[in-house]
Amino acid sequence: MSESPLTIVGLARVNVIGQPWRNLGLAALVAVFTFVLFAGSVIDRELTKGLASLSERLGADLLIVPYGYERSAKAALLRGEPSTYYMSRQVIDRVANVAGVTAATAQFFLSSLSTSCCSERVQIIGYDQKSDFLIKPWLAAKVGVVGPSEIVVGSKLNIDVGGELYFFGAVHKVVAKMEATGMGLDTSVFMPLEQVWQLVESVPQLEGKMTNPADHVSTVALKIDRQLNVKDVANAIMKDAAIEFNLDLVLPDAIVTETSRQLAGWSRLTGFLAVGLWLLALLVLALVFSVSASERKKEFGIYRLIGARRSWLGRLLLTEAFLVALTGAVVGLILGACVVFPFETLIFSSLGLPHLPLSASEIAIRALLTLAAASAIAPLASLRTVLAMTRGDAAESLRSEN
Amino acid sequence: MSLLKATHLTKSFRRGGQSFEAVSNASFELVQGEFAAIVGRSGSGKTTLLNLLAGLLSPDRGAVEIDSVQIHSLSDDALTDLRNKKIGIVPQGRSLLGALTVLDNVRLPIHLSKNRNISRPKAMELLEQLEVGFLAGSFPAALSGGELRRVSLARALIGAPLLVIADEPTSDLDSESAENLLALLRRLNEGGMTFLIATHDEQAVKSSGRVLQMASGVLEAVLQAD
Numbered sequence: 001m002s003e004s005p006l007t008i009v010g011l012a013r014v015n016v017i018g019q020p021w022r023n024l025g026l027a028a029l030v031a032v033f034t035f036v037l038f039a040g041s042v043i044d045r046e047l048t049k050g051l052a053s054l055s056e057r058l059g060a061d062l063l064i065v066p067y068g069y070e071r072s073a074k075a076a077l078l079r080g081e082p083s084t085y086y087m088s089r090q091v092i093d094r095v096a097n098v099a100g101v102t103a104a105t106a107q108f109f110l111s112s113l114s115t116s117c118c119s120e121r122v123q124i125i126g127y128d129q130k131s132d133f134l135i136k137p138w139l140a141a142k143v144g145v146v147g148p149s150e151i152v153v154g155s156k157l158n159i160d161v162g163g164e165l166y167f168f169g170a171v172h173k174v175v176a177k178m179e180a181t182g183m184g185l186d187t188s189v190f191m192p193l194e195q196v197w198q199l200v201e202s203v204p205q206l207e208g209k210m211t212n213p214a215d216h217v218s219t220v221a222l223k224i225d226r227q228l229n230v231k232d233v234a235n236a237i238m239k240d241a242a243i244e245f246n247l248d249l250v251l252p253d254a255i256v257t258e259t260s261r262q263l264a265g266w267s268r269l270t271g272f273l274a275v276g277l278w279l280l281a282l283l284v285l286a287l288v289f290s291v292s293a294s295e296r297k298k299e300f301g302i303y304r305l306i307g308a309r310r311s312w313l314g315r316l317l318l319t320e321a322f323l324v325a326l327t328g329a330v331v332g333l334i335l336g337a338c339v340v341f342p343f344e345t346l347i348f349s350s351l352g353l354p355h356l357p358l359s360a361s362e363i364a365i366r367a368l369l370t371l372a373a374a375s376a377i378a379p380l381a382s383l384r385t386v387l388a389m390t391r392g393d394a395a396e397s398l399r400s401e402n
Numbered sequence: 403m404s405l406l407k408a409t410h411l412t413k414s415f416r417r418g419g420q421s422f423e424a425v426s427n428a429s430f431e432l433v434q435g436e437f438a439a440i441v442g443r444s445g446s447g448k449t450t451l452l453n454l455l456a457g458l459l460s461p462d463r464g465a466v467e468i469d470s471v472q473i474h475s476l477s478d479d480a481l482t483d484l485r486n487k488k489i490g491i492v493p494q495g496r497s498l499l500g501a502l503t504v505l506d507n508v509r510l511p512i513h514l515s516k517n518r519n520i521s522r523p524k525a526m527e528l529l530e531q532l533e534v535g536f537l538a539g540s541f542p543a544a545l546s547g548g549e550l551r552r553v554s555l556a557r558a559l560i561g562a563p564l565l566v567i568a569d570e571p572t573s574d575l576d577s578e579s580a581e582n583l584l585a586l587l588r589r590l591n592e593g594g595m596t597f598l599i600a601t602h603d604e605q606a607v608k609s610s611g612r613v614l615q616m617a618s619g620v621l622e623a624v625l626q627a628d
């Protein structure tokens with residue numbers, strides 16, 4: 001014979017298990033709410049972090065790309081979608097001399113490649129070591145001059161400083177690794193411009209091979225005088241060089257603004273969904289508890305008969321509600337974690353938004369808040385029942401024939 | 403010394419828009435160690451009276467004193483605690499919790515007050531004495547009417563109450579089982595426990611030292627047994 005602990009929790013457990021289907025249904029409802037709130041808030045926070053870091057360290061006020069590649073440039077920036085487009089290297093000097101431009105640095109995008117390090121294709125980016133202000137903010141330690149056959153890698157590449165990467169017939173030594181950016185930079189490999197040009201010359205079977213690669217760059221990033229309006233400078237560049245060199249301009253700030261608008265929409269959607277599900281769970285639990293309380297009138301009468309105080313009964317009901325809500329909440333949290341964390345990369349690449357992973361404490365806080373919100377359903381849903389039950393004579397409850 | 407004292411107890415109910423007194427101006431006293439029976443036709447108000455005495459129902463008028471305490475002036479918690487510690491109740495009809503085993507049903511009253519350790523051996527002993535020990539691990543749904551009555555009595559006795567109020571304790575029992583049950587009650591009564599039972603059962607009436615007769619809510623006659 002099994003020993004039942006005749007405590008409130010023990011009795012609540014027995015009572016909850018005694019109605020398995022009903023309580024499983026209620027727990028499932030709480031689980032759905034918990035899942036949405038937890039997964040939603042984690043994803044939301046990762047996006048917010050990604051965006052914050054993007055706008056904080058996005059070095060350029062203006063990006064110049066060949067005409068027609070504005071979209072590709074955005075995709076490359078946010079998602080790291082490989083892109084290859086080129087324009088004349090003369091653009092650098094031309095735009096650097098436009099009034100208001102305080103700094104200019106060029107990059108050269110080489111077609112992507114598969115290497116042993118990575119499941120996804122990585123993009124090789126050539127950058128100008130002297131004028132660079134795009135890569136530097138993401139490097140924790142100061143990096144000396146990057147020499148021949150040396151590379152800097154993005155945070156998502158599965159290789160560390162000192163490691164070697166083999167591509168295009170040569171071994172490349174990793175001399176620095178960037179911090180996570182949440183952007184396309186995370187899956188890129190960086191080397192000095194001169195070396196990329198040389199690589200293009202030396203690899204005969206290269207896709208999209210061009211003559212005189214050293215005359216080409218893919219993009220020029222500009223810093224603009226803080227006193228001036230970026231749009232005005234952009235217009236000046238348009239007038240001066242856009243037609244001649246067939247250029248397009250990308251305003252990274254506009255990307256941040258647009259992304260944050262998308263993000264706000266996403267947050268609002270998650271918020272509405274969570275609140276709606278919370279209310280739904282509350283309503284359904286309250287209804288079911290209230291219906292079952294009238295079925296259980298006789299049972300309550302028996303408890304009163306043998307000397308259970310009304311407050312004791314109230315606690316019993318509350319504990320039952322808590323058990324149901326907590327079971328649902330824990331299941332929802334586990335499901336949320338099982339979906340969000342393993343499939344993060346997939347989720348975010350389909351959203352096409354930058355993101356950064358959360359620390360353990362940030363995740364714990366979200367889990368606890370979600371648990372609290374789910375647990376709050378229990379007392380609220382059983383409130384009516386507890387109040388109804390505390391009225392009337394015990395003899396009346398005993399007479400009820402359920 | 404008077405253990406139970408009812409004075410001018412009155413309780414009315416409504417039926418078909420009319421109010422009627424289910425218990426009408428009932429007064430009587432039980433001294434400690436008494437064994438009294440309430441008899442009367444069905445619907446005469448026996449259960450209503452017992453509910454008033456046990457503090458399960460509040461009277462319209464009158465008072466109930468148990469062990470020198472006016473129970474209906476107590477707070478609900480105090481009355482509940484008094485019921486738990488001093489009164490053992492066997493209500494009419496089925497009254498076991500279906501989710502608990504027979505043994506746990508019997509143990510539960512003790513777990514509501516703080517005195518927990520003795521519950522298991524004491525409950526087993528009572529169930530054995532009432533010849534339902536073999537049912538300890540069963541659930542109430544599987545029990546016969548007579549078995550349920552006896553488990554319900556065991557539950558009423560577990561806290562060693564001063565007063566036992568039992569509503570037809572021998573209903574659903576064959577005469578041999580009823581006689582065994584009554585013998586246990588008499589033994590406990592000899593030990594000083596006070597009993598008040600409502601009954602239709604001749605055997606039970608014979609066990610009683612005093613018989614109260616109810617008719618239409620009125621406590622008509624108080625017969626002293628020989």
Ligand SMILES: Nc1ncnc2c1ncn2[C@@H]1O[C@H](COP(=O)(O)OP(=O)(O)OP(=O)(O)O)[C@@H](O)[C@H]1O
Binds near residue numbers: 399415424442444448
């Ligand atoms: N809550 C109630 N509402 C209305 N009428 C009630 C209520 N409780 C009892 N009555 C009525 O009061 C009268 C007395 O009922 P009670 O249950 O006390 O009778 P009883 O003597 O115990 O009968 P029995 O021997 O059949 O158990 C009955 O007519 C019954 O219908």
Ligand SMILES: [Mg+2]
Binds near residue numbers: 448449450494569
């Ligand atoms: Mg009755």
